[in-house]
Amino acid sequence: MSGDPQRGRELYLTGCQSCHGVDARGIPGTAPSLHGVGAASADFYLSTGRMPLDDPKSEPDRTEPAYDRKSLDDLIAYVGSLGGPSIPQVDAARASLSEGQRLFTENCAACHQVVSRGGVIAGAFVPTLLEATPRQVFEAARIGPYVMPRFGQAQLSDHELTSIARYVQYAKHPQNPGGWALFNVGPVPEGLVAWLIGLLALLLVIRMLGRNEAP
Amino acid sequence: MIRGLVRFLDERLGAAPLVKKTLQYVFPDHWTFMLGEIALYAFVVLVATGIYLTLFFEPSTEHVIYQGDYAPLRGHEMTKAFQSTLDLSFQTKGGLLLRQTHHWAANVFVAAIVLHLLRILFTGASRKPRDLNVWVGTTLFALAVFEGYAGYSLPDDLLSGMGLAIGYAVLLSVPVVGAWLAVLTWGGQFPGKEVFEPRLYITHVLVIPLVMATLIAIHLAIIVRQKHTQFPGPGRTERNVVGSALWPGYALRSLSLLFAVAGVLFLLGGLVQINPIWLYGPYHTYAATNGAQPDWYVGWLIGALRLMPPLEIHVFGYTLVPNPFFGGALFPLIVFALLYFWPALERRTSGDYARHELLDRPRDAPWRTATISAFFSWVAVVFLAGSQDQLALHFHFSYVGLVWFFRVASIVIPFIVFFLVRRAARELKETELHPLRLNR
Amino acid sequence: MRRRRALPAGPPLRERDRRAENLTLVLLLCTTLAGAGFIALYFAKPDTQFLGAALGLALVFLAAACLVAGKRVVPQIEVEKERPELEHLQEQDEVLAVIAQGGEGVSRKRFLLAGGGAVGVLGAALLTPVLSCGPEANRILSRSPWRRGRLLVTERDEPIAAAGIVVGELVTAFPEGADKEDIASPVIVVRVRPDELDLPAERRGWAPDGLVAYSKICTHAGCAVSEYRYPLYDPTAPGPAVVCPCHYSTFSVTDGGRRIFGPAGRALPQLPIEVDGDGNLVAAGDFSGRPGPSWWGVRQ
Numbered sequence: 001m002s003g004d005p006q007r008g009r010e011l012y013l014t015g016c017q018s019c020h021g022v023d024a025r026g027i028p029g030t031a032p033s034l035h036g037v038g039a040a041s042a043d044f045y046l047s048t049g050r051m052p053l054d055d056p057k058s059e060p061d062r063t064e065p066a067y068d069r070k071s072l073d074d075l076i077a078y079v080g081s082l083g084g085p086s087i088p089q090v091d092a093a094r095a096s097l098s099e100g101q102r103l104f105t106e107n108c109a110a111c112h113q114v115v116s117r118g119g120v121i122a123g124a125f126v127p128t129l130l131e132a133t134p135r136q137v138f139e140a141a142r143i144g145p146y147v148m149p150r151f152g153q154a155q156l157s158d159h160e161l162t163s164i165a166r167y168v169q170y171a172k173h174p175q176n177p178g179g180w181a182l183f184n185v186g187p188v189p190e191g192l193v194a195w196l197i198g199l200l201a202l203l204l205v206i207r208m209l210g211r212n213e214a215p
Numbered sequence: 216m217i218r219g220l221v222r223f224l225d226e227r228l229g230a231a232p233l234v235k236k237t238l239q240y241v242f243p244d245h246w247t248f249m250l251g252e253i254a255l256y257a258f259v260v261l262v263a264t265g266i267y268l269t270l271f272f273e274p275s276t277e278h279v280i281y282q283g284d285y286a287p288l289r290g291h292e293m294t295k296a297f298q299s300t301l302d303l304s305f306q307t308k309g310g311l312l313l314r315q316t317h318h319w320a321a322n323v324f325v326a327a328i329v330l331h332l333l334r335i336l337f338t339g340a341s342r343k344p345r346d347l348n349v350w351v352g353t354t355l356f357a358l359a360v361f362e363g364y365a366g367y368s369l370p371d372d373l374l375s376g377m378g379l380a381i382g383y384a385v386l387l388s389v390p391v392v393g394a395w396l397a398v399l400t401w402g403g404q405f406p407g408k409e410v411f412e413p414r415l416y417i418t419h420v421l422v423i424p425l426v427m428a429t430l431i432a433i434h435l436a437i438i439v440r441q442k443h444t445q446f447p448g449p450g451r452t453e454r455n456v457v458g459s460a461l462w463p464g465y466a467l468r469s470l471s472l473l474f475a476v477a478g479v480l481f482l483l484g485g486l487v488q489i490n491p492i493w494l495y496g497p498y499h500t501y502a503a504t505n506g507a508q509p510d511w512y513v514g515w516l517i518g519a520l521r522l523m524p525p526l527e528i529h530v531f532g533y534t535l536v537p538n539p540f541f542g543g544a545l546f547p548l549i550v551f552a553l554l555y556f557w558p559a560l561e562r563r564t565s566g567d568y569a570r571h572e573l574l575d576r577p578r579d580a581p582w583r584t585a586t587i588s589a590f591f592s593w594v595a596v597v598f599l600a601g602s603q604d605q606l607a608l609h610f611h612f613s614y615v616g617l618v619w620f621f622r623v624a625s626i627v628i629p630f631i632v633f634f635l636v637r638r639a640a641r642e643l644k645e646t647e648l649h650p651l652r653l654n655r
Numbered sequence: 656m657r658r659r660r661a662l663p664a665g666p667p668l669r670e671r672d673r674r675a676e677n678l679t680l681v682l683l684l685c686t687t688l689a690g691a692g693f694i695a696l697y698f699a700k701p702d703t704q705f706l707g708a709a710l711g712l713a714l715v716f717l718a719a720a721c722l723v724a725g726k727r728v729v730p731q732i733e734v735e736k737e738r739p740e741l742e743h744l745q746e747q748d749e750v751l752a753v754i755a756q757g758g759e760g761v762s763r764k765r766f767l768l769a770g771g772g773a774v775g776v777l778g779a780a781l782l783t784p785v786l787s788c789g790p791e792a793n794r795i796l797s798r799s800p801w802r803r804g805r806l807l808v809t810e811r812d813e814p815i816a817a818a819g820i821v822v823g824e825l826v827t828a829f830p831e832g833a834d835k836e837d838i839a840s841p842v843i844v845v846r847v848r849p850d851e852l853d854l855p856a857e858r859r860g861w862a863p864d865g866l867v868a869y870s871k872i873c874t875h876a877g878c879a880v881s882e883y884r885y886p887l888y889d890p891t892a893p894g895p896a897v898v899c900p901c902h903y904s905t906f907s908v909t910d911g912g913r914r915i916f917g918p919a920g921r922a923l924p925q926l927p928i929e930v931d932g933d934g935n936l937v938a939a940g941d942f943s944g945r946p947g948p949s950w951w952g953v954r955q
Contacts, residue, residue, distance in 0.1 A: 028890070029890045030890070030891070031888070031891075032887070032888040056891050057891045059892075097286055097287050098286065098287055098288065098289050098290050098291065100287070101287040101288060101291075101496065102291060102496075105373070105496050105502055105504075106502060106810065106827065109502070109503070109504045109505065110502075110503045110504060110505055110879065110881035110882045110900050111505055111881075111882045111883075111900075112505065113504055113505045113506045114373065114494055114495050114496070114504040115494050117506065118505075118506075118608055119505030119506045119604060119608055119900070120505070120604045120607045120608055120614045120903075121505075121882045121884050121898045121900075121903075122614060122615065122884075122893075122896070122898050122903050122905040122916050122917070123615075123884060123893035123896075123905075124884060124892075124893065125607075125608060125611070126505065126882075143887070144823045144824075144885065144887055145887055146886070146887060146892055147884040147885060147886050147887075147892050147893060148884075148885075148887075149823050149824055149825045149845075149883045149884075149885050150821055150822070150823035150824050150885070151824060152819060152820060152821035152824050153819070154816060154818075154819025154820065155809075155819065155820065155824060155826055167287065170287065174491075174494055175285070175493070176488050176491065177304070177305070177311060177488075177703055178304075178311055178315055178487070178488030178489065178491060178703060179315075179485060179486040179487050179488045179703065179704050179707070180486060180487045180488060181488045181491070182487070182488065184491075184494065185506065185605065186374070186506050186507070186508050187374075187490075187508040187509065187510050187511065188508055188511075188602050188605050190322065190489050190490070190510070190511070191322065191510065191511025191514065193483070193487055193489075194319065194322035194323050194326055194511060195326050195511075197483070197487075198319060198322070198323045198326070198479055198480070198483055199253075199323055199326045199327060199330070201479050202253050202323070202327070202472075202475065202476060202479055203330075205471075205472065205475045205479075205718070205722075206246045206247075206249040206250070206252075206253065206472065207246050208722060209246065209249060209468045209471060209472060209722060209725075209726075210244050210245055210246025210247070210248065210249050210468075211244050211245055211246060212245070212246055239734055239736075241734045241735070241736045308697060308701040309697060309701055309703075309706050311703045312703050312706050312707050312710070315703070315707075316707070344741055377878050377879075377901060380876065380877035380878055381876040381877060381878065381901060383877055383948070384875070384876035384877045384947075384948030385876070387796075387948050387949070387950045388948065388949065388950070390951065391951060393950055393951065394792040394793060394796060394950040394951060394952060395792045397792075397950070398791075398792040398795055398796065399792075403795055404795055404796050404798070404837070404838060404839075404947075405838055405877060405947070406836050406838075440739065441738075441739070441741070442736070442738050442739070450735070453738075454737060454738050455735055455736065455737055455738060456735070456736055456737075456738055457733065457734070457735045458733065458734065459731065459732065459733060459734070460732040460733070460734045462732075463725070463729040463730070463732075464725050464726070464729055464730070464731050464732060465725075466725075467721045467722075467724050467725030467729060468721070468722065468725040468726065470721045470725075471718045471719070471720075471721035471722040471725055472718070473718075474714045474715070474717045474718035474721060475714070475715065475718035475722075477714045478711050478712070478713075478714030478715035478717075478718055479711070479715070480711075481707055481710045481711035481714060482707060482708065482711030482712070482715070483707075483711075484707050484711075485703055485704050485705070485706055485707005485708055485710070485711060486704055486707055486708060486711075499835070499836065499879075500835075500836045500837075500838050500840075500841065500872065500877075500879065501810075501827055501829075501835065501836075501840070501841035501871050501872075501879050501881075502879055502881065503878050503879040503880075503881045503882075503899075503900050503901070504900065505882065505900045506900075507878075507900055507901060517901075517902070520875075520876065520901075520902050520918060521902045521903065521918065523918050524918065525904075525914060525917065525918050525919060525920050526920070527920035527921070527949070529955055532954045532955055533951050533952065533953075533954060534920070534949045534950065534951055534952075534953045534954070534955070535951060537920055537948065537949035537950065537953070538875060538918050538919065538920040538949070539875065539876050539918075539948060542918070543876075570741065570742075572738055604903070614903060615916065
């Protein structure tokens with residue numbers, strides 16, 4: 001995946017410089033410098049469609065990437081040329097699911113929810129990770145995008161972070177031996193089912209059993 | 216053969232007159248009178264499935280390393296309580312079916328109680344002589360909510376553990392005696408000593424079910440003694456009761472309801488997943504998950520706790536009333552106090568101290584219907600506020616904005632509901648229309 | 656639906672509803688099949704969904720059979736009964752008379768009854784020892800494993816190198832050797848930029864090089880305050896804070912744990928930390944306040 005930094009710079013000047021500056025050193029109050037953020041950051045933000053962002057004050061949400069694969073590679077190559085961490089190689093299949101569960105619960109579940117169905121934090125939304133690739137999970141944890149905390153090497157080694165990425169893959173389709181899993185959201189849809197399916201069915205039953213003369 | 220049985224009972228117990236009376240016992244059988252029976256049969260399913268669960272669940276906080284079927288938790292340290300629940304769900308044949316049926320039964324049980332209570336209040340069945348039974352029923356309601364909370368907290372999973380911490384904080388927040396009560400219940404500071412889990416267990420499987428069974432028996436005995444109310448109609452007066460005989464029609468129909476309740480609950484228990492504790496993992500005081508909610512019948516309390524502004528009352532520097540008291544203890548106290556005092560309040564405000572055996576249609580008493588509607592809408596708004604975080608997430612609203620919305624709504628909406636319902640009741644009363652079929 | 660008053664004897668007045676009877680039999684047959692299916696599945700393929708469907712359907716078919724039988728097969732017998740007379744004014748007087756009879760010849764009735772108050776005092780006496788639990792409860796709730804010099808460790812009991820924590824990171828830590836589940840144990844350590852810190856004057860030395868530590872247990876209702884928001888770029892995002900996922904109490908990490916949103920009644924207690932000779936984090940004392948939810952003994 002080798003992009004062309006020159007073409008990337010041209011794309012940058014068209015789509016990004018209005019916020020990040022002509023020299024990619026940022027515009028104070030609008031957007032940060034891209035020097036030193038590395039190809040890893042560019043890959044994360046661009047491949048999840050979080051960048052380009054129309055309004056710099058809004059929360060960058062996952063959308064369709066704005067560029068085709070070639071353009072993405074070029075842009076990433078350009079930002080990468082400004083220095084910083086390169087794109088990580090993440091092989092989730094060789095990591096530990098059990099360790100991943102433990103680490104995810106400890107470090108991630110409080111915001112992302114135990115099976116990464118997302119949630120809120122005062123002042124921001126926490127996305128689900130249902131579409132995240134292992135590489136994107138890894139990159140996000142190291143970057144700490146928007147208001148997400150960062151996780152350094154000392155606290156979460158590469159292997160541990162890969163295990164978390166493996167767990168996130170599992171969490172997309174967790175084991176639900178109990179039947180219809182109600183989107184794995186939790187007790188709220190369970191309560192809805194109790195009333196709108198369980199109790200409603202029984203109301204229909206007693207309508208049939210009892211009398212309904214207009215009193 | 217039946218003659219032989221009747222003779223057997225009569226020769227030993229003198230039972231023939233009683234049996235005859237029982238067989239001809241009269242049931243006014245409007246369909247809304249069967250709401251309480253749904254709750255009753257859900258209770259039966261709870262006890263039956265609950266007994267099965269006690270054969271497998273281990274109420275112990277002893278720590279073990281899990282090596283069972285569920286891969287993501289293999290090698291994890293957890294309590295025996297959690298592990299036995301995992302094994303029941305993944306290894307015991309039919310174990311997950313029984314666990315889920317039990318949990319669905321609890322949710323439907325409380326839902327049926329709420330509908331039954333609404334029916335009682337809206338039809339004026341809470342008037343003398345049935346105010347006594349309203350107290351019994353309201354107590355059952357409170358016990359059912361607490362029993363459910365205790366039950367789903369037994370497996371020591373992350374979600375219910377968070378709920379227990381909150382319960383502890385609410386108890387702790389009771390003025391003056393809270394600290395002592397909490398330390399007494401938990402055997403120390405939260406999460407307490409090993410004694411807490413068995414204590415919770417014996418409360419859930421023995422103490423409260425016994426109390427509830429006794430109260431249910433009293434509840435039914437009072438109905439039998441007083442005979443059930445009936446709607447006004449041809450041949451129906453305040454001094455008689457007209458309806459189906461127990462034998463054969465009503466007995467079969469009631470039996471049908473028992474099987475229907477059990478059937479629906481087992482269908483839910485097999486087909487719709489509930490409380491997947493393996494996804495939450497074991498509880499740790501230092502861990503949490505987002506989107507944490509209690510079961511629906513505790514939702515009104517989490518709503519109150521979230522809506523409450525950060526009020527605390529200090530006296531001489533001591534925290535006399537910590538914040539969780541208002542949402543977690545005072546709010547339910549007010550709601551239940553209103554339910555207990557409702558019959559007396561109704562008598563006072565209407566000036567009606569007479570005995571009533573005939574029911575009202577909701578439209579026949581616009582003030583009563585409007586007041587009850589307003590009261591329940593207040594609780595319902597606070598209940599909805601409990602799911603604010605899910606509403607914020609799925610509809611992309613600001614969480615802080617929703618907090619303010621619900622604070623205002625919880626005050627404004629009951630008034631709006633009161634006036635709308637009173638007006639609607641008056642109109643329906645005058646025009647005699649069916650509320651859903653408005654063809655003039 | 657035909658109805659008749661219950662008669663003691665007489666010729667049958669009602670036709671049989673053959674169709675309803677047949678339907679009942681069919682439903683009972685379905686019940687049997689579903690029930691047998693459940694038994695077979697239990698041994699052959701005990702899948703939760705199949706078992707639940709089989710047993711649930713068996714019960715539903717049985718319910719349907721009883722419904723049809725109860726409404727169409729058997730006669731609908733309507734009965735009218737009289738309600739019991741509930742108020743017996745004369746008997747009420749007689750009850751009072753019988754009770755009063757029990758006091759016949761007893762001269763000091765009122766004093767004896769008042770003496771029943773002695774029982775009340777005895778009851779209070781039996782309960783009095785309970786009062787000593789109050790100060791005891793306060794002592795139990797105020798205990799803390801944190802001391803000056805206590806090493807901070809991770810969940811796997813490893814020491815925490817101060818230099819290993821990056822800006823924007825949140826680490827969960829415990830006192831070495833203590834029970835991790837004790838609610839005074841878990842703390843969160845975050846690193847902010849030193850210029851972001853705005854601690855109260857007496858706590859200036861509590862945060863070496865931008866590393867601050869707070870209790871992880873929410874002062875509202877005891878959940879783990881484990882949501883952390885730290886902006887990658889300050890001007891366009893909310894400031895650093897920890898948030899509790901239960902009721903969303905939000906505490907500032909730069910400002911001594913001050914509550915900035917939510918129902919919590921007080922700040923998150925801060926733990927003074929310092930870096931020891933090996934570069935690891937150690938506690939420099941106990942918390943600034945009592946960790947966990949408040950009780951009466953918590954002073955402002």
